[in-house]
Amino acid sequence: MDNVKAVRSVLQVLSGPRMTVPNYSCRGRMNVAGFIGDQGSATTVSMAQILGLYRYTQATGEILQGPGLKARTHISYGATSYVLNNRKLYPTFYRTIESTRISYLVLSKMIQSFGWTWVGIVSSDDEMGDEDIQIVTQYLTMNGICVAYTIKKYGDHQEVFSPGHTTLREVPKSQCSDPCPPGTRKISVSSIYSCCYDCVPCSPGEISNMTDSDSCITCSDLHWPNEKKDGCVPKLLEFLSYTDDTIVLVISLVSTSFAFLTYIILNTFILHQDTAIVKANNRNLSFLLLVSIMLSFLCVFLFLGHPVDLTCMLRQVLFGILFSVAVSCVLAKTVMVCIAFRATKPGSSWKSWIGSKWSNSLVLFCSSIQVIICMGWLALAPPFPESDTKTYQGKIIVQCNEGSTIGFYSVLGYLGVLAAVSFITAFSARTLPDSFNEAKYITFSMLVFCSVWTAMIPAYLSTKGKYMVAVEIFAILASCAGLLGCIFFPKCYIILWRPERNSRTHLLEGRRG
Numbered sequence: 001m002d003n004v005k006a007v008r009s010v011l012q013v014l015s016g017p018r019m020t021v022p023n024y025s026c027r028g029r030m031n032v033a034g035f036i037g038d039q040g041s042a043t044t045v046s047m048a049q050i051l052g053l054y055r056y057t058q059a060t061g062e063i064l065q066g067p068g069l070k071a072r073t074h075i076s077y078g079a080t081s082y083v084l085n086n087r088k089l090y091p092t093f094y095r096t097i098e099s100t101r102i103s104y105l106v107l108s109k110m111i112q113s114f115g116w117t118w119v120g121i122v123s124s125d126d127e128m129g130d131e132d133i134q135i136v137t138q139y140l141t142m143n144g145i146c147v148a149y150t151i152k153k154y155g156d157h158q159e160v161f162s163p164g165h166t167t168l169r170e171v172p173k174s175q176c177s178d179p180c181p182p183g184t185r186k187i188s189v190s191s192i193y194s195c196c197y198d199c200v201p202c203s204p205g206e207i208s209n210m211t212d213s214d215s216c217i218t219c220s221d222l223h224w225p226n227e228k229k230d231g232c233v234p235k236l237l238e239f240l241s242y243t244d245d246t247i248v249l250v251i252s253l254v255s256t257s258f259a260f261l262t263y264i265i266l267n268t269f270i271l272h273q274d275t276a277i278v279k280a281n282n283r284n285l286s287f288l289l290l291v292s293i294m295l296s297f298l299c300v301f302l303f304l305g306h307p308v309d310l311t312c313m314l315r316q317v318l319f320g321i322l323f324s325v326a327v328s329c330v331l332a333k334t335v336m337v338c339i340a341f342r343a344t345k346p347g348s349s350w351k352s353w354i355g356s357k358w359s360n361s362l363v364l365f366c367s368s369i370q371v372i373i374c375m376g377w378l379a380l381a382p383p384f385p386e387s388d389t390k391t392y393q394g395k396i397i398v399q400c401n402e403g404s405t406i407g408f409y410s411v412l413g414y415l416g417v418l419a420a421v422s423f424i425t426a427f428s429a430r431t432l433p434d435s436f437n438e439a440k441y442i443t444f445s446m447l448v449f450c451s452v453w454t455a456m457i458p459a460y461l462s463t464k465g466k467y468m469v470a471v472e473i474f475a476i477l478a479s480c481a482g483l484l485g486c487i488f489f490p491k492c493y494i495i496l497w498r499p500e501r502n503s504r505t506h507l508l509e510g511r512r513g
Contacts, residue, residue: 006043010050041081042128048090081128101135108139118146125152202229204393222387224394235389239398240304240466248304251473255300258481262294265488272495277502281438282336282359289329290488296322296480303473307385312400316383317374319476320411324370324418326483327449330442331366331422332359337439338429370414377407388465397465416453422446441486448482 011020080100084093111119121136123129129152137147202208202216207225219225223232240248266287273283299322302315336359381404388397402408423446429439456475463471494501 003043003046006046007050010047014050040128041079041084042124042126044079045081045083045128048084048093052090052093081131083131100132101139104132104136104139107136108143108145111140111145112143116145118148120148121150123150123152207232221389222396235394235396237306237396237398238392238465239306240469242305245466247470251300251304251470251477254477255297258477258484259294259297262290262297262484265484265492266290266294268492268495269488272502275495275502277491277494281333285329285333285336285359285363286488288363289326289333289483292322292326292329293480293484296326296476300473300476303469307398307400309385312383312385313378315400316402316408316411317378320374320415321367321370323415323479325363325367326480327415327418327422328363328366330445330483330487331418331425332362333438334422334426334429334442335359335362338425366418370411373407373410373414377404377411380404381407391464399465399469412453412457416450419446419450419453423450438487441490445483445486448486449479452478452482 008020011022015021079095080103084090084095119140121133123132133150140147202225205225206216206218207229208216217232219232222235224235225231226233240251242248242252269278269283269286269290272278278286296319299315299318302311302318305311383400383403386399386401388399391397423443426439426442426446452475456471459471460468460475
């Protein structure tokens, strides 16, 4: 019952069954024995102010009668407002319940026993609520407890006030009463803004699987919270999978196709090994170069699938050694072109340098340096598989840790030195007059090789997980394809489609020119 309705009802009873007229009664001699009022303090005060003028008895919630009850007495067992203690304003009012001051004193002592020093007050948005706030604040302050804010409720909404009664925000009451759902946790009131939002978006990697939980549970490194954050689920494993990644199928087809093409070219050279174009540029070096290129295409498969100890140890080492053999062959072929040209001049001392023995020694020497680097790398800090659980949320990157960064970049650095020397040598010999001069083709192949790996390094460093591995695979395939195409495709064209140019006579004419 609100105050307006309470006053209207009192006047209706006093005036009689007809019109409501203050200070007038149509009841004649029929006196009202008493009034049944509301149990709350706010409406009781309003009714008592009117009934006190007429010395009427009011019982809050029931009519009190009996031999010990004096007439014109106003008794309440529910209204606790301190203002009703004023005998001048409410001479007929008596209560059978203690004043709120006693309750609030006990409440402040209880809060103090809990060790709370910062609390908020919730009250009704009326005159009685203001009185309650003043009394409670007084007792709390006396006990060293700070009132951080007050919430005055009206209807279905509430308003938050600071101690200076400055409005802070219009928050729906329902948000304060809802329990913390699974996936969130309760937090203590740490600011005036968290009074109604005391359930918290748990931290990343945490769950809360109980309603109204006071804490969150951290998932293990191999697990991650589900969408509702009320349970842990296994993290996704990321690697170049044969079953889940289309790019692995593409890489496998490309690698296999180029390896098979290299095998066909190798067989073509073996079948035509006695022809002029194959013999002119050291056929043993050509065979070794083709084998190393074919194996380099196939070594890509070591980079695919779930990394294990063996594949992690072999992938970079095998790739580094095969590429060093290939580039050493290219370097030896380039040097042999220069020697062959100088040996054709009358009385030249370079004729003693012509032969496969010297070129094979050069390949063996250059490749041995890379082998020593790789063996030292494996002996001191070999690569190993690891699970990266920190880089991405909800995902585990299964990858090969290179073990020694110095070892990995030493392998790449040495390949770069070999490629640079081969490029410079081939570039200087590209204009030599020889029908079968490979220098210009080697120049293009080394240009492709160096360009691919120069572009690969920044791309490799800027990516993570399976995409970093895919970048290296692309560099291997592209550089091997560059060597195969630039050096051997022109020769295959002459062998298969221009056999008239594949003769010693044509070779000698080219040299004389």
